[in-house]
Amino acid sequence: MENLSPHFPALIIIVPLIAALLTSAAGWLNRRLCFPFAALGLFTSLLVSTGLLASVLDKEVILYRLGGWPAPWGILYRIDRLNGLVLVVIFFVAFLNLIANKRTVEESFPEQLGGFYALYVLFVTGLSGMVATGDAFNLYVLLEISSLTGYALIGIGNERAPLAGLNYLFMGTIGASLYLLGIGFLYLMTGSLNMTDIASLLPGFYGSPVMVLAFLLCMTGLFIKMALFPLHAWLPNAYSFSPSASIGVIAPLTTKVMIYVMIRITFDVFTPDFSFKMMHLGEVMVWLAVAAIIMGSLFALAQTRLKRMLTYVIIAEVGYMVGGFWLGNRMAVTGAVLHILNDAVMTLCIFLAAGAVVYQICGDDFEDLKGLFRKMPISMAAFTVAALSLIGVPPTCGFFSKWYLISGGIAAGHYGFVVALLFSSLVNAVLFFRIIEIGYFEPFSEGEGGHGEHHGPPAMEIREAPAGMLACLLLAAVSLIVLGIYTGDIVTRIIDLAIPPAI
Amino acid sequence: MRIIGLLIVIAFGSLLRYGVFFFPEWGDPASPPSLHVSPHYIEEAITETAVPNLVTAVLADYRGYDTMFETTVIFAAGLACFMLLRVLQRQVPECRLYRHIPTGITLRIEKGGKLPTESGSFERIDSNWVPHDLIIKSTSRFITPFLQIFALYVIAHGHHSPGGGFQGGVILGAAVIMYAISYDLRRSIQRIGEQATAVLGSSGVLIYAGTGALCMVLGAAFLDYGALAGLLGVDPVMARSHGILIVEIGVGIAVSAVMVWIYYNLSSAGRHDEGL
Amino acid sequence: MGVELFTDIASKYNYLGVVILVMIGLYAMIAKNNLVKKIIGMNIFQTAIILFYVSTAAKRGATIPIIQHGHNGHGHEVIHAAEYINPLPHVLMLTAIVVSVATLGVALALAVKIYHQYGTLEEDEIRGRLRNR
Numbered sequence: 001m002e003n004l005s006p007h008f009p010a011l012i013i014i015v016p017l018i019a020a021l022l023t024s025a026a027g028w029l030n031r032r033l034c035f036p037f038a039a040l041g042l043f044t045s046l047l048v049s050t051g052l053l054a055s056v057l058d059k060e061v062i063l064y065r066l067g068g069w070p071a072p073w074g075i076l077y078r079i080d081r082l083n084g085l086v087l088v089v090i091f092f093v094a095f096l097n098l099i100a101n102k103r104t105v106e107e108s109f110p111e112q113l114g115g116f117y118a119l120y121v122l123f124v125t126g127l128s129g130m131v132a133t134g135d136a137f138n139l140y141v142l143l144e145i146s147s148l149t150g151y152a153l154i155g156i157g158n159e160r161a162p163l164a165g166l167n168y169l170f171m172g173t174i175g176a177s178l179y180l181l182g183i184g185f186l187y188l189m190t191g192s193l194n195m196t197d198i199a200s201l202l203p204g205f206y207g208s209p210v211m212v213l214a215f216l217l218c219m220t221g222l223f224i225k226m227a228l229f230p231l232h233a234w235l236p237n238a239y240s241f242s243p244s245a246s247i248g249v250i251a252p253l254t255t256k257v258m259i260y261v262m263i264r265i266t267f268d269v270f271t272p273d274f275s276f277k278m279m280h281l282g283e284v285m286v287w288l289a290v291a292a293i294i295m296g297s298l299f300a301l302a303q304t305r306l307k308r309m310l311t312y313v314i315i316a317e318v319g320y321m322v323g324g325f326w327l328g329n330r331m332a333v334t335g336a337v338l339h340i341l342n343d344a345v346m347t348l349c350i351f352l353a354a355g356a357v358v359y360q361i362c363g364d365d366f367e368d369l370k371g372l373f374r375k376m377p378i379s380m381a382a383f384t385v386a387a388l389s390l391i392g393v394p395p396t397c398g399f400f401s402k403w404y405l406i407s408g409g410i411a412a413g414h415y416g417f418v419v420a421l422l423f424s425s426l427v428n429a430v431l432f433f434r435i436i437e438i439g440y441f442e443p444f445s446e447g448e449g450g451h452g453e454h455h456g457p458p459a460m461e462i463r464e465a466p467a468g469m470l471a472c473l474l475l476a477a478v479s480l481i482v483l484g485i486y487t488g489d490i491v492t493r494i495i496d497l498a499i500p501p502a503i
Numbered sequence: 504m505r506i507i508g509l510l511i512v513i514a515f516g517s518l519l520r521y522g523v524f525f526f527p528e529w530g531d532p533a534s535p536p537s538l539h540v541s542p543h544y545i546e547e548a549i550t551e552t553a554v555p556n557l558v559t560a561v562l563a564d565y566r567g568y569d570t571m572f573e574t575t576v577i578f579a580a581g582l583a584c585f586m587l588l589r590v591l592q593r594q595v596p597e598c599r600l601y602r603h604i605p606t607g608i609t610l611r612i613e614k615g616g617k618l619p620t621e622s623g624s625f626e627r628i629d630s631n632w633v634p635h636d637l638i639i640k641s642t643s644r645f646i647t648p649f650l651q652i653f654a655l656y657v658i659a660h661g662h663h664s665p666g667g668g669f670q671g672g673v674i675l676g677a678a679v680i681m682y683a684i685s686y687d688l689r690r691s692i693q694r695i696g697e698q699a700t701a702v703l704g705s706s707g708v709l710i711y712a713g714t715g716a717l718c719m720v721l722g723a724a725f726l727d728y729g730a731l732a733g734l735l736g737v738d739p740v741m742a743r744s745h746g747i748l749i750v751e752i753g754v755g756i757a758v759s760a761v762m763v764w765i766y767y768n769l770s771s772a773g774r775h776d777e778g779l
Numbered sequence: 780m781g782v783e784l785f786t787d788i789a790s791k792y793n794y795l796g797v798v799i800l801v802m803i804g805l806y807a808m809i810a811k812n813n814l815v816k817k818i819i820g821m822n823i824f825q826t827a828i829i830l831f832y833v834s835t836a837a838k839r840g841a842t843i844p845i846i847q848h849g850h851n852g853h854g855h856e857v858i859h860a861a862e863y864i865n866p867l868p869h870v871l872m873l874t875a876i877v878v879s880v881a882t883l884g885v886a887l888a889l890a891v892k893i894y895h896q897y898g899t900l901e902e903d904e905i906r907g908r909l910r911n912r
Contacts, residue, residue, distance in 0.1 A: 010725040017575065018712050021705045024582060028698045066568040068727030072540050075568045115586045118705075122579050129572070137871055141572045144878045145579060148885055152583030155889050162587075162892040163905060169886050170808055173821050180875065181801075181828050187868075188526060188835050191539030201539075213522040508810035516802040523794040524787055530839040532861050537838055541867050542860035549846050549858070557844035557866040558873075566870055573874040580881030584888040664845065669877060765884050772891050 008052045009064040009077040012087060013129045015048070016041045020121035027114010038117040039098055042124065046091040049128075053084035057493060063134075071134070072194040078134030081498035082337065085490075086131045086260050089341055092479075093252050093348045094124040100352050100472035101245035104359060108243055109156070116156075120249065123149040127257050136183045136269070137193045139261065140176065143225075147172050150254065153246035154238050164237035171234040175224030182217030185210055186269070195269050202270065206278065215270055219262065219281075226258035228322055229292035232315050236299075240308040244355035247307070251314060252347035256340045259321050263337070266325075272502045282326045289323025290420040292316065297427035306354050306364040309431060310347075313390065316424050317343050323417050324405045330499065332408025337495045339401035342483060346389045346398055349476035353383035356465035356473060372439040376464050380439055382477035387432035389480045392425045397483035404491075553744040559661045563668075563747040567726045571711050573669075574754050578708050581761035585701070588773030600628050607635060629687055629777040643685035650678040658755040662744065668754025675755065676762030683763075688771055688778025697775065700764040707757025711750045718746075793834040800827035814893065814900045818886045825879040829872045836868040844869070 004011065019041025026033040056062055056079055064077040079087075098120065109116045126146025133139050151172070155165030187193060189210055190201040205211045220231075227235040239251055266275040276282055296316030303309035321343070324336035356379045357372065358364050373380045389398035402421060409418040464470060483490070527534035548560040562570050601610045604624055612618060619625040658671030683691035715726040723730035728746025729739035737745065770778040788795060804827055807820025844866040846858060890900065897905045 007719055007725065010719065014712060014716060014719075014725060018709065018716070021578075021709045021712065024578075025702050025705045025709075028701050065724055066726055067564060067566075068724045068729060069565055073543055074565055109586075111591055112586055112589065115582055118582055119579070119586060122575065122582075125575075137874075138569055138572075141569050141576065141874055141878070144882070145572060145576055148576060148579050148583060148881055151885055151889070152579075152586050155583075155587050155885075155892070159896060160909070162889045162896065166814065166886065166889040166893065169882070169889065170817060170821060173825070173882055174805070174808065177825055177828055181831065184828065184832050184835070185522070187536060187832075189535060191535035191537070191541070193540075193867075193871075201535075208525055210522050210525045213518065505810045508806055511809065512802045512806045515805065516798055519798045519801065520795070523791055523798060526791060526794055528790045529793050529834060530837045532838045532841070534835070536835050536868070537860070537865055541865040544866055545844065545860045545863045546858050555846040557846065557863065558869050561866050561870045562873060569871075569874055573877050576878055576881050580884045583885045587885070587888045587892055665843075669873060769884070769887055769891065772895060 005051070005055070007064075008048050008055070009062060009079050009132060010066065011048050012045050012052065012132060013125055015044045016121050016125040016128070019044075020118045020125060023121060024114050024118035027112070027118065031113055034114045034117045035102060038121050039095070041121055042091060042095040042098055045124075045128070046088070046095050049084070049087040049091050052079060053081075053088050053494075056081055056084040072192045072197040075138050076134040076194055076196075077132050078196070079132060081494045082260070082263070083131045085337075085341060085494050085498070086257070087128055089344045090124065090128050090131065090253055090257070093344055094120075094249050096348060096472045096476060097245070097248035097352065100469045101248060101355065102468055103466050104243075104355070104469075105245045108245070116153075116245075119149045119152055120246075122146075123153060123249065124253075127253055130257055131260060134195050135193055136186070136195055136198065140180050140183065143176055143179070143261075146254070146257075147176060147225075150250055153250060154242040157242040157246070160237075161241040164234075164241050168234045168238040171224055171231070175221045175231075177221070178217050178224070179221030182214045182219075182221060185214035185217065189214070195264075198269050199271060202274070206274065211270075211274075215275070218265055222258050222262045222265070226255045226262070226318055226322075227315055228318055229288060229295055229315070232292070232296075232318075235315060236308060236311045239311040239314070240305070244351075244358055248348065248351045248355055251311070251351055252344045255314065255318050256321075256344050259318070259325070259336075259340060262322075263325060267500055272500055276328045282328050285326035286323045286414055286417055289319040289326065290416050292319030293323070293420040293424045297424045300431055301427060304366050306357070306366065306369070306435070307351075310350060310354060313428065313431070314347060317347070320402075320405060320421065320424075323420075324408060327408050327412045327414060327417065329408055329411050331404055331411055333499050334491060334495050335401050335404030335406075335408050337498065338397075338404060338487070338491060341490070342389070342397040342401045342480075345476060345479055345483060346386055349382060349386040349473065349480060350390065352469070352473045352476055353379055353386060356469050357383075359469070360463060360465055366435070366438055369435060369438050370441045373436075375462060377462065378470055379465055379473060380436075382473045384432075384436060385477040385480055387428075387436070389484075391428045391432060395484040396480050397487065398480075400484055400487040551740065551743070552747065553740050554662045554747060556662055556664065556666075558665070559667050559747060559751070563750050564728065564743055567715075567747075567750065570750070570754070571708070571715065571726070574708050574711055574757050577758055577761050578704050581701075581704055581764045584765050584768045588768045589775075590773040592774050592776060600630060601625050602628050602635060604635070627687075627689070631777075639685050643681050647678050647682060650681070651675060654678065654755075654759075658751055659748075661751050662748065668751035669758055671751075672755040672758025673762060675759035676766075679759075679763045680766045683766065683770075683778055688767070688775070691778075692767065692775055695763060697764065697767060700760045700767070703760035704757050704764060707753045707755070707760060710753030710756065714746060714749050714753070794831070797827050797831040797834070800824075800830065812902050814890050814902060818883065818890065821886065822879065822883055825875070825882075829875050829879070832868040832872050832875070836865040838864050 019037050023034050023037040026037055062079040066075045105116055123146050126142045129142035130139055151165050151169045154168060155162050186198055189205055190198050192198055224231045239247055293316045296312045296319060300309045300312035321336045321339050324332040360376060361368050389396035392399045392402040406418050406421055544557055544561050548557050549555060552560045552564050554560040598611055598613045601619055604626060654671045654674035657666040657674060658668055661667030679691060679695055718727050718730040719725045721730040728743045731746055732739045732742040735742050735745055767775060800823055804820045804824030808817050811817055841862055841864045844863045894900055897908055899905060
């Protein structure tokens with residue numbers, strides 16, 4: 001593939017796009033080709049993005065001119081270490097979730113297979129394009145692709161899904177339109193749409209209120225889409241009513257990619273000088289993040305259904321990353337970027353486990369989870385690993401990103417953030433040990449006398465989830481531990497060099 | 504909720520109004536957008552792409568990648584409406600309405616009754632039936648060919664006059680939708696079925712992405728139409744002009760098919776039985 | 780101060796129109812009860828942003844961005860940028876209009892689904908029905 005390697009940045013997006021179109025056509029012509037096309041497209045992109053990350057580690061930055069035009073007249077793709085990492089994460093999560101949910105999709109949408117897989121792959125294409133691009137308006141178009149397909153993937157769920165999907169649509173459209181308005185203000189001031197070009201032209205406008213307004217508009221739009229407190233109200237409903245095949249790809253990726261976009265815009269469009277020092281926004285943002293963490297954790301405690309509880313945990317995790325980023329020092333920003341990677345895989349693992357549980361027992365109330373450790377030992381083992389990672393226990397990866405975040409908080413002197421992180425770990429421990437405890441209880445069989453009377457060994461056969469689901473679940477759980485062990489390498493070779501030296 | 508909404512909106516509006524104070528004047532030829540990137544488009548587009556319509560040149564060549572994703576957005580919307588609404592109805596509806604054309608009498612046949620054959624004298628009408636209107640049917644039948652030719656003209660002349668794939672595609676889709684409204688949905692589905700619209704929709708976007716991939720295979724960057732010069736037998740500048748035409752045709756096909764597809768699903772709430 | 784404000788309004792009334800439309804659209808999305816009114820508000824909001832971009836393209840005394848006699852002589856005459864309006868915001872807004880139509884389509888599909896399920900499009904009635912389950 002030597003002659004194709006300079007085209008890798010474009011291939012990452014084009015291969016899934018063409019795969020999605022072929023999948024949709026196959027849905028009408030020959031339904032058995034849908035899954036192979038989708039899986040092949042995502043797998044090829046996974047390989048290409050890994051190759052791209054490997055070459056970015058040597059070359060610093062890879063530029064790709066789409067249409068052959070130089071920037072700022074054409075659209076430019078700019079891959080550096082930060083996007084390279086996020087691209088690999090996106091395709092890893094999407095591919096694993098696709099394989100794991102093959103049977104679920106075939107049972108829920110037997111006549112519309114082509115449509116579902118096409119929407120799924122288009123969603124991933126939109127996310128990956130958002131990450132790879134170096135053009136502000138191109139980001140908006142890809143944001144809308146992933147948003148529209150996301151609304152549809154959520155709206156096809158159970159009977160409460162359309163209303164939740166419509167509310168998500170309203171909030172999402174406000175967010176994307178505010179981002180577009182911010183880009184419009186930047187265009188009015190500089191006349192350019194390319195991110196590096198805007199960054200080179202902006203220092204002349206440092207005193208202008210229009211620049212401040214552009215920054216606030218872009219940031220508010222992104223905060224709505226990443227469900228930062230107090231703009232998070234759409235997330236619990238939208239995520240808990242959607243089908244488990246969709247939520248496995250939407251929950252780990254959407255908020256994290258929005259956080260990546262926030263990082264990209266803050267560092268590369270508005271330079272760190274402006275964003276951190278001149279805006280004085282850091283204090284407010286860290287307190288908002290603290291509120292998000294505490295509120296997410298408290299609401300999670302009040303839930304009685306597994307998937308809804310996990311959506312509140314996601315809101316708290318967004319608080320970790322946003323707070324860590326806006327603290328502004330090197331340790332905290334490293335923690336935030338590391339947490340993007342870790343949280344995506346943790347959320348994938350825990351939602352795959354929840355999906356396996358829901359598939360087998362057809363319900364996700366805490367009452368239905370009794371005796372699960374006997375019935376589904378492997379799934380619950382993976383669930384336990386993911387839970388330990390969310391709590392922050394070494395050697396899983398969750399411990400290391402929390403370590404960086406806490407060190408960053410102490411270095412910045414922001415003890416409120418440190419306390420919130422520790423509080424959240426404690427609450428996560430309570431949440432997950434509660435579930436594990438319920439899982440260990442065996443339901444009492446009928447006609448049993450007093451306590452502690454056994455009628456022989458408990459008759460609980462092992463009814464595990466299907467093999468494909470289990471394999472992906474175990475792969476996700478193992479990768480949590482692998483990521484934890486290799487944290488040092490990841491930080492020194494990728495993340496340290498991805499953050500600009502000004503921090 | 505109203506008071507909170509009013510306060511938020513007034514605060515946001517005042518913030519924007521304050522920002523407007525610092526904008527350049529409307530129509531200022533020395534504003535940054537007029538000075539920085541766009542002079543290159545205005546001055547060089549015709550020598551680089553041989554397309555007089557600057558908007559088409561920028562849309563399909565300089566920023567052609569955006570346009571490919573824009574076509575994908577409209578395709579994704581069609582796909583979303585299909586996934587959300589489509590109900591594959593297997594059972595016979597409760598009651599059907601038929602009109603006897605020579606006399607104008609409307610028959611209502613309950614479930615289990617004998618349905619008249621759809622010959623020349625009986626036609627099936629929708630539940631929200633409207634009086635038989637000869638003028639609307641005849642006029643729409645008369646206008647449709649002119650509409651379709653105009654749509655093809657708009658697509659083909661996107662190079663020289665305002666127009667292009669999106670505009671022409673919408674007009675082409677509107678011709679089919681007009682047939683579906685003035686007659687009824689079932690007849691339109693008989694002519695252009697759902698499978699045809701769905702496959703045409705994805706083929707249109709595939710034409711666009713395929714052209715770009717072809718350029719990549721021939722060695723240039725993705726969507727760099729200059730690489731097609733050898734294949735088409737012209738110089739690179741004219742190859743760009745032809746490349747723009749090819750992708751505009753792809754866009755037109757995709758947009759027209761998706762417009763019809765969305766109409767089919769939205770007007771019948773997915774049942775494809777009775778439309779507007 | 781008053782004169783400044785007046786000349787500001789007179790020379791930038793297009794941007795003020797955009798601000799007013801943004802406020803109307805946002806208010807409709809937040810405060811109205813009927814789902815279709817919210818969808819219309821969303822459309823107004825997006826249209827206001829499209830108007831903002833397109834109005835940045837205008838230039839006093841310039842003509843539409845189609846080079847006359849272009850297909851005859853391939854533009855042998857020198858072209859001055861100040862004679863034609865800026866084509867770039869129009870291109871961007873073609874994309875934004877398509878995105879807005881696509882979002883409208885998906886929103887209406889969801890609204891049709893909600894209507895068939897709850898029988899009403901008023902949000903307070905739907906919430907009441909959900910609470911009484």
